[in-house]
Amino acid sequence: MPLPMNKGPIRSSLSSPALITLILFLASSALFSSEASGSAYAPAPILGPGDYPSVKGLSPRLAVWLAAQMHVWFAAFVLAVPIFVVILEFIGMVKKDARYDRVAYEFLRISTTAFSLTAITGGMLLAALIVFYPGLMKYLASIFGPTAIFYALFFLLETAALYTYYYGWKRMAEGRLKLLHLAVGLGLNISGTGLMFVANAWVTFMMTPSGVDAAGVFSGNLWEAVNNHLWSPMNLHRFIANIAYGGSIVGAYAAYRFLGASGEEERAHYDWMGYTASLIAIGALLPLPFAGYWLTAEIYAFSQQMGITLMGGVFAWLFIIQAVIIGALFLAANYYLWCGFGRGAYGEAYLKYVKYIALVVAASFLVWFTPHTLILTPSEARAIGGQYHPYLGPLGLMPAKNTAVNIMLLFTFLSFILYRRAHRRPVAAWVKYGNALQAGLFTAAVANISFLGVYYGYFTNTVYKVASSVPQVATTLFVILACLVIEWLMGRGGKREDFKWGRMPERSQYALILIAVSFTWLMGLMGFVRSAIRQHWHVYSVMKDASGEAFTPSIAYAAKVVSTGTIIFLAIIVFIFWLGGMGQGKEAGKDE
């Protein structure tokens, strides 16, 4: 099948905003660096209300907040998609299956359109920061000025690699050139990831400053400032989250195209694309909570105040919302897999297990979002005798939540195993024992995870309460890997019927769209929390925010802002999908 090649408007739309952003960035960093050079080691400035330029009718915080949020959403998407595009291209090359190549290319085209919007929103963010927070920008530039070179370098490399990778797809499709093409894709990912690492250093320094003393005097060791408490956990967390996010957006694109598909072939193609993308999204979502634990543990270790504000204080309820959204994600993912049983010749036989899996996933989900601090009517508070419920109280703690999430992961994986079996039947002589072994592993894992959660969570000292999550995760990962190996061994030479791609109910596609919406909303909400725990500090404990908006907004206000941002972003994404569809139609016409 010939690859659809789009040589349309991308080149022109990409180059100008990207270059403008780069020029703006370099100019501003040069300006601030030179201004700061005379007082390179001065303490953090003490700002007053007069240090914040006012623009009538515009809230500086709101402007920066929305610009930053839009930029992060687009950036997460464009950093993630090339990662699995390269993986898909590699799989397609090894398997000699053109479907992978086609889908990878389609993924890349969507992300290329989004790349220009990433640059535009990045430029908007930078401009907003320079205009509204010049004092902060001067201080940050005085420390991080040299990193601007790396940022610019990675930016140029990424742009060059993206052009080469995208436009070279057809010309470099065979032999050694294909390998070279893959190498370019790898370069694209390395530069993109490098770009993110540099930006993460600035953001994390504002939360957990290092390389400066209590007055904010820079000691001159740039690496120390970059490698602050949160830099590594933030890098890991964002790297994994970006993959999950990119997968979810591409999955939504496939669902959008599936719902509007005119023929069986198109329907089948987008069904397969949606499945592949959602698999990547959910696959990346599985280890994400553990990267999140590391990030949170580092925040708490750096500052008790930030840690408690984050999870025990004013923002605790946003974590309940987070749990609700992630639980909804898991339900949607399971539903998509359950509906997918119908694609396989043997799927019907496994439908009877769904209600049991649903029961466990839902029960785990309910435990996961049970709040520790309850919203009570006065009569309920009086009847319970305090803020903590005698039966629900233990469910509000992390050990219960760690246990629940691990069990939820295991049973989602069970849905996946059954989904795989919907189109293949293992025929090895020891299948009965293999199944028994898998059942035994699941049972032992659930028992072990529950024991670790209950015993170390409630009956030993606090040190183990957090630490026991590590063996819990190890148990989950071990069972997933062991069961996959057993499945593979049992399935060798087995009977296999191809999935009937396209044979999915339309309502299953809304699950894919729900996953993308949930991810977007979740990122916005939790990004706000992460940033807002600094409270009235620009740079925590070093540089105070003296503007009129130096207060933590209410949860309701934050939720409204993030929800508005989510709607705007998703509207733009739908527009990009629509554009992608237009390009596709044009190419189809050319091919004919």
Place this chain on the structure above:
Amino acid sequence: MRLLKFILINLFFYALLKMPGLLAGKPIPSSVITMYMFFIIVTVLLVMTITDEGAEDLFAPARSLLEDPSKAFARNVLFAVLPIVAALSVYYLAAEPAPPFELRSAHPAPPGAVRAYGKVYELDGLENPLRSIEKEDPAAFKEMVREGGEVYFRNCLFCHGAKLDGRGHYAHAMDPLPMPFTGSDTIAQLKESYLFWRIVKGGPGLPREGGPNISSMPAWEDELTEEEVWKVILFLYDYTGNRPRSWKD
């Protein structure tokens, strides 16, 4: 039939959630039941609509009621009854006079620094100065715990109770109720510096997020010495069998 099954399953779970309140007098808060039931209904709906046949069966009665011309009478009755039910439920819910719902942060975030005893304590990194004696001189440590117990029983007993469960003599007259120290969900999750702040500054030192009610806890810096505060903290952990969270956790 399938719709009936859907309704019965959800009613079963609703009854299950109501049971602690009806049987043990410890109701699950209505805010939590609402959240639980929303996701229970969604999950049951998902399970019942995996196949086209299942979805068709589930929605067939509703579709038939809305579309079948022979059911016009039943449809009209429904359209008349639904607004009445909605109006009655709003009337009864609104008619019940009750104070607003309470969302109170039980662990409000501490400030960065506390001024007390003529000094400034940076809470981040602040350790209990007496804790190191636990390993160095266990006998002396035991004595300090005992002295901390004396401080507790002279001053804190009346609210926080003889068993440190938050059920002292005065507890029932207070709102919010005094915190229990037993169990693994209060002091076990906190560093000793947090307790130091709460004891020396009490209710008046709480940030706004500690509301909406006002804690009756006095600011003990006027009554107890710094050493007494640290000793009573040792006692709280020792008596309840908890270990304080450390900076390494």
